Amino acid sequence: MGAFLYGxxxxxxxxxxxxxxxxxxxxxxxxxxxxxxxxFTSVMPEARYTLIQSMTVFxxxxxxxxxxxxxxxxxxxxxxxxxxxxNGVPSYLGxxxxxxSAYIHLFIMSTILYIAAPIVFHAELxxxxxxxxxxxxxxxxxxxxxxxxxxxxxxDQAKTSMFSIIVFLPSIMLSGIMFPTELLPKAFETIxxxxxxxxxxxxxxxxxxxxxxxxxxxxxxxxAAVICGILLRKADK
Amino acid sequence: MNxxxxxxxxxxxxxxHVVLKGLSFCIQQGEIFALLGVNGAGKTTTLECIEGLRxxxxxxxxxxxxxxxxxxxxxxxxxxxxxxxxxxxxxWNKTAVDKAMLDAxxxxxxxxxxxxxxxxxxKRRLHLALALTRNPDILFLDEPTAGLDxxxxxxxxxxxxxxxxxxxTIVLASHDMAxxxxxxxxxxxxxxxxIAFIGTVGQLNETIGKRYNITIQxxxxxxxxxxxxxxxxxLALLGQYKENGETVVDIQIDRGSLEQHFMKIAKGA
Numbered sequence: 001m002g003a004f005l006y007g008x009x010x011x012x013x014x015x016x017x018x019x020x021x022x023x024x025x026x027x028x029x030x031x032x033x034x035x036x037x038x039x040f041t042s043v044m045p046e047a048r049y050t051l052i053q054s055m056t057v058f059x060x061x062x063x064x065x066x067x068x069x070x071x072x073x074x075x076x077x078x079x080x081x082x083x084x085x086x087n088g089v090p091s092y093l094g095x096x097x098x099x100x101s102a103y104i105h106l107f108i109m110s111t112i113l114y115i116a117a118p119i120v121f122h123a124e125l126x127x128x129x130x131x132x133x134x135x136x137x138x139x140x141x142x143x144x145x146x147x148x149x150x151x152x153x154x155x156d157q158a159k160t161s162m163f164s165i166i167v168f169l170p171s172i173m174l175s176g177i178m179f180p181t182e183l184l185p186k187a188f189e190t191i192x193x194x195x196x197x198x199x200x201x202x203x204x205x206x207x208x209x210x211x212x213x214x215x216x217x218x219x220x221x222x223x224a225a226v227i228c229g230i231l232l233r234k235a236d237k
Numbered sequence: 238m239n240x241x242x243x244x245x246x247x248x249x250x251x252x253x254h255v256v257l258k259g260l261s262f263c264i265q266q267g268e269i270f271a272l273l274g275v276n277g278a279g280k281t282t283t284l285e286c287i288e289g290l291r292x293x294x295x296x297x298x299x300x301x302x303x304x305x306x307x308x309x310x311x312x313x314x315x316x317x318x319x320x321x322x323x324x325x326x327x328x329w330n331k332t333a334v335d336k337a338m339l340d341a342x343x344x345x346x347x348x349x350x351x352x353x354x355x356x357x358x359x360k361r362r363l364h365l366a367l368a369l370t371r372n373p374d375i376l377f378l379d380e381p382t383a384g385l386d387x388x389x390x391x392x393x394x395x396x397x398x399x400x401x402x403x404x405x406t407i408v409l410a411s412h413d414m415a416x417x418x419x420x421x422x423x424x425x426x427x428x429x430x431x432i433a434f435i436g437t438v439g440q441l442n443e444t445i446g447k448r449y450n451i452t453i454q455x456x457x458x459x460x461x462x463x464x465x466x467x468x469x470x471x472l473a474l475l476g477q478y479k480e481n482g483e484t485v486v487d488i489q490i491d492r493g494s495l496e497q498h499f500m501k502i503a504k505g506a
Contacts, residue, residue, distance in 0.1 A: 003328035003329040003331070006324065006325060007325060007328075010317070010325055013321075014314055014316045014317060017316040018316055074314060075314065078312050079308065079310045079312040080312050080313055080314060082290065082310075083312065083313065083364070083367070085290060086288060086290060086308055086368075087305070087326055087367055087368060087370065087371070088329060088371060089325075089326065093329075
């Protein structure tokens, strides 16, 4: 357990040293919040009721999908995994440590948004903070699980960025944070439902915990975990 | 002497390409053993099968002792500091950080440097330190001095000798014949998935080294000859030159380097 905790602590430090994660988990989401928060609340004053949730879903989705895969490719697309395995460090460690570290960073970023939004833009706090934070915890985990598939499946940094953006853009555009999903064509609304951001946004905006929003996320997480397991096994061989 | 590693009829194919055709050999405890072969001979596959990094089709491998592995192509996260890597590996293997070992390898000089800032030599030393964190009985070194300058090479040779003196068995894969000649007790040459030679450097020289290379230079030309019987060949050649009225100005005789012997065996020449 001591070795695992040291690994988590070390990975957290590595992520801070890595400018990629700093940019994708903190700078861009907070900059987006600063700019879009101002625009949203000016154009649509009612946006302040869901500003925390929408900015958080954007930040979490971006941090997970764009931030995590490069760290995984660095480990599993190179000789690092072989060095770990050759010297008694299990293959899953890289995946576990990067996920836990990214989880902590994304939770910190989300907390900054939660505290800053009411001060800067007079945003309304979620009606039920307990439900909000449970929803947030679930959303971060599921977003990271999907990001892990990209990081394990693609072995090249340039291609990883491309795949991350291919998943990230529809996630955000079809999630409901930019405009209500009911206004979208039916096909786009359906496509949006395969991404965690759609269900995550529902979960964090609700005042009571609704299983019908949670279950699709659980399904996505389970499927992603199975796929990651298969990819990890494949990488191990 | 006891066997540290025993390999019996090891076979491995990649699809239809047979890489190892039933290798059998032993590596004794406490020796430095070199595995040589041209590219594609099956050297890395053999090592990786022994190390447990690759599955093999049939045969058996018995390893008596714990293993430490320094891979030829190795890497770590770019932002990880050298000492952090050593601590991570030591903690994961439930061993203490061996300060004496780190001092011997000179890790202190770059303990706080991030991996991407290290020179090739420093990376090699760090990976050797990581391989040693488990205090292994058997140490695998794949091309340990590749990319190192002369100073780095000599320093690493000294460390390898010290590890042998400490009682470790060392299995070395190398293309550097001088390194093998200087360091190793025994060597095996792989050729097309089979053992073409196994024995000491002396035995290798005995096997092929009786052939001499003779270079004779006259005022007009230089000719090269090979011979298994240096005395008779030289007398005959000099007689021939005299008969032709040519004046011999220089004669060079050498037994051929280990590298030449290796190439002959490895390529089946």
